[in-house]
Amino acid sequence: MLSERIQAHIRDIQNFPFEGIVFKDLTPVLKSPSLCREIAEAISEQLRPLKPDALVCIESRGFWFGLMVASNLNIPMIPVRKEGKLPYKTISENYKLEYGHAKLEMHIDAIQPGWQVVIHDDLLATGGTAEAVAKLVRKQGSAVIGFSFVVELSYLEGRKVLEAYSSHVQTITTY
């Protein structure tokens, strides 16, 4: 099973980035090109029936699989970045992390009004980051028709937060 093989590559890091948090380190997954291709293909298979107009990818771990998946689906890859990183005019959204605050930005011409997009990141924890991006997408007059993650930490219940935006919350492996 793909899920088991991914988990065999994921490394638990105790107390990162803060005391009491067990961080799921996906970097060992990136060492296996065949596993990465399988993951990108599995994500693409999940999203293909939704016929998204674009894949909105969250800096920076959401960039790892972003372009491969968008390429498989033959749709634009739209980067969402931290404050001050995107060079052209942006819209922004503040959000709360489980450990801190941050601001995310998207270029104002990145997506078109009326588009139906999927939001992608490597990992679903509390859902706060992906929710902020969903708000950015809606501000642009576009619809969120799904969310896509490689890993879900189900005990943090981020899925509940995101299902207010779309019932399609797709993940490849779940803890």
Place this chain on the structure above:
Amino acid sequence: MLSERIQAHIRDIQNFPFEGIVFKDLTPVLKSPSLCREIAEAISEQLRPLKPDALVCIESRGFWFGLMVASNLNIPMIPVRKEGKLPYKTISENYKLEYGHAKLEMHIDAIQPGWQVVIHDDLLATGGTAEAVAKLVRKQGSAVIGFSFVVELSYLEGRKVLEAYSSHVQTITTY
């Protein structure tokens, strides 16, 4: 020509991130999945003869094409990130940007001694960032056998800096 088509998609941003700098914005390129596939394939063709053991990719724009190219070459993708972002034990390197300072980190077990690696980023400017990564690679007992960028700003002469590490400085389009 691929080079002309890439440049037709790149957007000049005046005075970003600082006064007097003309920033080459590649985000419009990401909107074209066919162009992105062509770029990833062109980079892969440049690097294939070098037979690299891994592709070391620099956060975060170096992650855009990183996994697609590493997948094409069937080699590990190794992320280099800004300070404090990688969860496991790291080695680090300080470096000077054309506008500021920063620290880059790599996991201590990311690459093996004796490996021959290529360093990838989206854009070659002064070469300071890629040079810092080359130093990280050498600290690990590995060899830098090439550098790969989508865009080269030749007037900043970063190529001269990097050729001290490897004669293979590969780019897809040059200004």
